[in-house]
């Protein structure tokens with residue numbers, strides 16, 4: 439863990455965050471807390487507000503309501519800018535610079551620059567240092583942009599679908615680099631992605647946004663332990679009365695079978711098979727059910743703030 443960080447300090451905290459564009463609200467009353475040192479998947483359907491949220495954190499957008507704090511400071515303050523790096527979907531690199539010149543610029547702009555870490559990432563992809571950015575493939579450009587973000591040695595890394603144009607082998611390799619770098623230095627990562635399967639072995643924290651609001655937030659193990667998959671024979675329309683007193687996230691039925699994701703409010707009785715969901719099942723259920731009651735666990739709640747959205751786990 440780097441200097442200045444201690445267990446439990448939030449790397450990022452959103453309070454009643456709202457963002458209104460001309461066409462309407464992209465985010466509304468979003469509140470959650472991301473403790474330092476966590477690798478957090480930011481998940482939501484297209485248009486849910488993920489890029490908007492990350493852009494506010496990166497000080498590229500000013501929220502209409504509420505605020506975000508990074509290590510207790512406003513986005514854009516000298517301290518939060520020094521400690522944070524953002525990698526956007528569009529990688530803003532100077533097309534006429536070579537890769538080496540791009541890294542040199544990174545070194546000149548960032549006091550804590552780690553040239554070796556940046557060069558290692560470029561070298562691992564066999565990207566020539568003397569190649570102009572304009573001649574690189576999309577995936578190679580992403581690699582250089584990641585090298586810039588890592589070279590800054592941030593304590594908080596904000597990644598907006600960073601791997602979308604990388605091939606599966608490179609995605610896997612870069613994810614590995616991300617994980618080992620983050621584990622070694624206690625870096626907090628907030629990463630939006632649509633590739634749910636990829637999150638399973640990477641993230642230990644989740645934030646799901648949908649329809650502009652936070653639907654699920656918290657520690658992965660805790661979120662898993664609060665949910666149960668129930669399967670059994672379907673004998674009626676909808677959810678059987680025996681399951682009625684649990685909190686229902688999603689219920690799917692085929693001709694004879696019922697599968698439901700619930701938050702049990704006590705023992706599950708009846709002729710049901712119960713199992714723990716995996717992360718993909720959990721996320722898919724919330725993504726398919728935007729009206730499911732939200733869940734923001736205690737670790738994901740801000741300190742002393744009222745939460746406009748969501749129920750709160752004990």
Ligand SMILES: Nc1ncnc2c1ncn2[C@@H]1O[C@H](COP(=O)(O)OP(=O)(O)OP(=O)(O)O)[C@@H](O)[C@H]1O
Pocket residue numbers: 459460461463464482483484485486487488489490491
């Ligand atoms: N500059 C803008 N002007 C007007 N509306 C915008 C602007 N940027 C985003 N929006 C709208 O805000 C909503 C949230 O967009 P945002 O890009 O944050 O979603 P997202 O979750 O990142 O989506 P995706 O998964 O497709 O990348 C969408 O309805 C989008 O159309």
